[in-house]
Amino acid sequence: MTVPASGPERRLALIGLGAGEYAAIELDEHDEEQQRTLLPASELAGWVAEVEAADTPRWIIRSAAEIYALLLNAGVRITRSHDLVLCHAILRDTAMVNTPLPPAAGWERRDPVDTTPSLFDVLDEESGEDAITAALEQYRAQRNVMAEATDGRLTLLCAAESAGGLIAEEMRVAGLPWDAGVHDAILTETLGARPAAGGLPRRMVERGDEVRALLDDPTLHLDSQPKLLRALHRVGVSVESTSKWELSAHEHPVIEPLLAYKKLSRLLSANGWTWLSEWVQDGRFRPVYIPGGVVTGRWASAGGGALQLPRNLRPAVRADPGWALVVADVAQLEPRMLAAMASDEAMADAARGGDLYAGVVASGAVAT
The missing domain is CATH 3.30.420 (Nucleotidyltransferase; domain 5)
Known part of the structure; x- marks a missing residue:
């Protein structure tokens, strides 16, 4: 050869x-x-x-x-x-x-x-x-x-x-070093113990029962948006969706437990025990990263939600023995790049501090 x-x-x-x-x-x-x-x-x-x-x-x-x-x-x-x-x-x-x-x-x-x-x-x-x-x-x-x-x-x-x-x-x-034991402990603390027969964990059940009681509908399927919307309309919560932002604009006793239930449901479905068994193997989380995966040129990921890990699960990311994790945030990268590409010296000067937008305000370019 x-x-x-x-x-x-x-x-x-x-x-x-x-x-x-x-x-x-x-x-x-x-x-x-x-x-x-x-x-x-x-x-x-x-x-x-x-x-x-x-x-x-x-x-x-x-x-x-x-x-x-x-x-x-x-x-x-x-x-x-x-x-x-x-x-x-x-x-x-x-x-x-x-x-x-x-x-x-x-x-x-x-x-x-x-x-x-x-x-x-x-x-x-x-x-x-x-x-x-x-x-x-x-x-x-x-x-x-x-x-x-x-x-x-x-x-x-x-x-x-x-x-x-x-x-x-x-x-x-x-891969990303991931402690499955820490992840499981966070899920158990947040959701309740993992149900043995594939049902819902205890805290989701409790919140769900609270919502049904406040809506006076003991058999309501909370994960069915059409049925949930009809139940909300019956008690005077006139919303067109069950998004957090729309629900938060209304004052009703059901809003707080419903938002809590939705948050727990999101955690269970997106990063619960099923996610843990599917995506973490041998102490490593290995998603598929896709450079230029969106129209803006930003990276994307396929499966596992690598770019959207919830903050409360991040303690499960544990450095291997003898190593350290360094967290870096390339803050306001896009406007800094645009300032350089456009040769905008005023914006570049504003970006020399820690916060570009604070620098722009301090320069007098915009009023506070």
């Missing part, structure tokens, strides 16, 4: 061919194939590790969610990549150039899956030479769009997004 000689801006396309085989394509400065190495799945991770240690090239991959997950499971990490799926989403919709990428169904993001494919799964819809042709054509088209933006911003954005794809997979594989 040979490793090609290194060089400046070395780029290697790593492409799944199907049938447990991969191709590593060395590209020259014109994005043309210079050398090809065919690898069985059993040799892929070792070969990538050897090349990465020697030269840290930029790996051109279909998606970190596919190929990098496999490498990480084999204990191999890479430093730089060009993620064709993530970059396609950026370059397809950009208004910075005259000829953005046309839509291409084959390069749209796939729905994330709960299980990671093995090295022997087929990763690409095309196989063999067709897979190589499709990947290289997509890469060249993306490079052409990035080159048209002569200020280099698209190139930097694609590099950053591709790095985000690697980070997302590393975070999933590493």
